[in-house]
Amino acid sequence: MSTKSVPIATEVPEEVCGTMYAAKLLGLSVGTVQSLVEKNELEAWRTRGGHRRISLQSIRDYQRLHGLPSDGDKDALMRVLVVDDDVASLEVFRKTMASWNLPLDCTTMSSALEAIIDIGSFKPDVLITDLRMPGVDGFELLRTLNGSPNYASLLVIALTGLSGEDIAKHGGLPPKTIVVQKPVDLKWLHGFFTSLVASRQLKSA
Numbered sequence: 001m002s003t004k005s006v007p008i009a010t011e012v013p014e015e016v017c018g019t020m021y022a023a024k025l026l027g028l029s030v031g032t033v034q035s036l037v038e039k040n041e042l043e044a045w046r047t048r049g050g051h052r053r054i055s056l057q058s059i060r061d062y063q064r065l066h067g068l069p070s071d072g073d074k075d076a077l078m079r080v081l082v083v084d085d086d087v088a089s090l091e092v093f094r095k096t097m098a099s100w101n102l103p104l105d106c107t108t109m110s111s112a113l114e115a116i117i118d119i120g121s122f123k124p125d126v127l128i129t130d131l132r133m134p135g136v137d138g139f140e141l142l143r144t145l146n147g148s149p150n151y152a153s154l155l156v157i158a159l160t161g162l163s164g165e166d167i168a169k170h171g172g173l174p175p176k177t178i179v180v181q182k183p184v185d186l187k188w189l190h191g192f193f194t195s196l197v198a199s200r201q202l203k204s205a
Contacts, residue, residue, distance in 0.1 A: 015055065015056040015057060015121070016045075016053040016054060016055055016056060016121070017053070017054055017056055017059075017117075017118050017121035017122075018051065018052060018053070018054070018114055018117045018118045019033055019034065019052050019054065020109060020114050020118065021107070021114075021118035021121055021122060022042070022054045022059055024107050025059055025063075026059060026062065026063065026068060027068065027069075033054070036062070037052075037054065041058075041062060042054055042055070042058045042059065042062060043055040043057075043058035044058075051117060056121060077103045077104060077105040078102075078103060078104050078105070078125050078126065078193075078196070078197060078200065079104075079105045079107070079122065079123065079124040079125050079126070080097065080104050080105065080106045080107070080124060080125070080126045080127075080128065080193075081107050081108075081109065081115065081119065081122060081124040081126070081127050081128070082094075082106065082107070082108045082109070082128045082129070083108075083109050083110075083111075083112055083115045083127070083128070083129040083130065083133075083138070083141065084108075084110065084129070084130040084133070084159070085110050085111070085130065085133040085134060086110075086130070087110055089130075090108040090109075090110060091108075092186075093106065093108060093128070094106055094108050096186055096189075096190075097193075100190055100193065100194075102193055102194065102197050103197060104193065104197075107122060107124070111133075111135075111136070112129070112133055112135070112136040112137060112138060112140065112141040113135065113136040115127075115129070115141055116136070116141060116144055116145075119145070119151075120150070124154065125154070125155065126154075126155045126156075126157065126193075126196070127145075127154055127155070127156045127157070128156075128157045128159065129141055129142070129156070129157070129158060129159065130158075130159045130160070131158055131159065131160040131162060131167070131170075132160065132161075132162070138158060138159075138160075139170050139171060139173070142156060142158070142173060142174050142177065143171070143174070145174075146174035155176075155178075155196075156174070156176070156177045156178065157177075157178045157179075157180055158173055158177050158178065158179050158180065159180050159182055159184060160179065160180075160181065160182060161181065161182045164179075167179070
């Protein structure tokens, strides 16, 4: 994206998201979203730290203008965010969850930093994250979220090959974090989400 077409914001609106999540909402590639920003079809800013922020309102306007399904159409789905720097693993999660025929909306991200940026817009019900990632890792991601009351009800599954002792050396994990050893047993995960969906449906009945 040409930085000249994206102004540096002095004050960014509260309802914004990153480029990856904008692409998810619109069902478009990241490159196409960048092109829409350059053509001013989506309103965007660049923070002083260099991160792009796209107006959620401009995304909703674009969806209405082009007859695209809006994010509000997915309110009945359980939102799942999977964060892992291994792109192949993310693809396995995405395809596997899609095959379960459960009311899940699965979003994948390969960067914990991107997850921190976009999680407030996505508002997942369940977060599945790897712990060991380059740069900002899963430990830092969970510590960041644990410090905010907005995520008190977020169900967290931490994926790792680390032992309990190694996890403790990294400062431990927030209370109620479900630790799942790698490689992940997908049959167990299927049963877990089946039970979770059933429990949610009973509560809303």
